Amino acid sequence: MDKNLISIDNHVFIKPEYLNHPHVSGNKLRKLKYNLLEAKKLNKKTLLTFGGAFSNHIAAVAHAGQENNFQTIGVIRGEELKDLRTLNSTLSVSKACGMQFKFVSREHYRHKTSKSFIEQLEKEFGDFYLIPEGGTNELAVKGCEEILEEVNEKFDYICCPVGTGGTISGLINASNSNQKIIGFPALKGDFLQEEITKFVNKNNWELVSDYHFGGYAKINEDLIQFINRFKKKYNVPLDPVYTGKMMYGIYDLISKDYFEKDAKILAIHTGGLQGIVGMNAKLKQQNKPLIV
Structure with a gap:
């Protein structure tokens, strides 16, 4: 054995x-491995992804971005969380790794995969490499x-x-x-x-x-x-x-x-x-x- x-x-x-x-442990390391290589191949400088306030995926992307010289953006479910004075441990660690947050309402978050939602993010943040919620692709x-x-x-x-x-x-x-x-x-x-x-x-x-x-x-x-x-x-x-x-x-x-x-x-x-x-x-x- x-x-x-x-x-x-x-x-x-x-x-x-x-x-x-x-830090980028378990299945998150596996999921990000080829996505990070693809982002580098495409000469992307920023990673953008989605998740909740306690998301393992958000924390993993923040750490991986810091280790691999990417800027990172986390679109976080729950507009009520935008008071940065009350960040929980997951978001605090992610912020310490340099991740920038965009808090959106739970209703708005449901449309995160729509073309209009992504286009609005591109207008706001510029060019980025998109990683889906949970990292699955x-x-x-x-x-x-x-x-x-x-x-x-x-x-x-x-x-x-x-x-x-x-x-x-x-x-x-x-x-x-x-x-x-x-x-x-x-x-x-x-x-x-x-x-x-x-x-x-x-x-x-x-x-x-x-x-x-x-x-x-x-x-x-x-x-x-x-x-x-x-x-x-x-x-x-x-x-x-x-x-x-x-x-x-x-x-x-x-x-x-x-x-x-x-x-x-x-x-x-x-x-x-x-x-x-x-x-x-x-x-x-x-x-x-x-x-x-």
């Missing part, structure tokens, strides 16, 4: 993508195909959290036909099936939508307790938005005999740990247990 994997028990292993970079999928290595062919099931669908698409493309790829969506809605289908031509995958805990960034005390127990037992931190929900789902499915007996399961830890600080700030306000 790959010595770089973390063994949870004889059947479950974790690929710790969160250790691949101190064909170049991102190409980068995520590199998560799986030859040594990972021994696994029967490969599991990953799903946000915009880029990471699981890369895993599907890189998988063998005898492997089953299982995605655990972090948000409600069935639009992901169609999104993923745009990037893949295999059918050895499935989305298990029972573990979103109410929607994107929604959690409860049961999930918090699971995350804290997991870290204490295995010394592996889980974020509450993505990887915590995936691991909770994996163990619940194991208890329900979803997996074949003696099957080897590989869980992709996609990072996202920077979001714990912001989540704990919200939990503290609500007098709820914190993520340790």
Whole structure:
């Protein structure tokens, strides 16, 4: 078995993508790799992208831009957040990396992919290289195909959290036909099936939508307790938005005999740990247990 994997028990292993970079970690590093190369090839000086106030993607683009000599612009969902005196940890770190923000209303944000919206951004900021929300495009999928290595062919099931669908698409493309790829969506809605289908031509995958805990960034005390127990037992931190929900789902499915007996399961830890600080700030306000 790959010595770089973390063994949870004889059947479950974790690929710790969160250790691949101190700041642009996990699947974000994979998604940005070829996009940054393309931006340089096109001689772009500025990266522009979209996200919420606690977005791992926003933080990753800010760090990657700083490291690779790009100016960065983040179009942030939520006009009420524009008071820079109250920036949360994600936006504070991104700002420290030089990212410029444009806060837009949630209604306006829904039109972020429209031609008129992009043209208005070009008028305001000039020329830029556009990276979609969550970073998912064909170049991102190409980068995520590199998560799986030859040594990972021994696994029967490969599991990953799903946000915009880029990471699981890369895993599907890189998988063998005898492997089953299982995605655990972090948000409600069935639009992901169609999104993923745009990037893949295999059918050895499935989305298990029972573990979103109410929607994107929604959690409860049961999930918090699971995350804290997991870290204490295995010394592996889980974020509450993505990887915590995936691991909770994996163990619940194991208890329900979803997996074949003696099957080897590989869980992709996609990072996202920077979001714990912001989540704990919200939990503290609500007098709820914190993520340790």
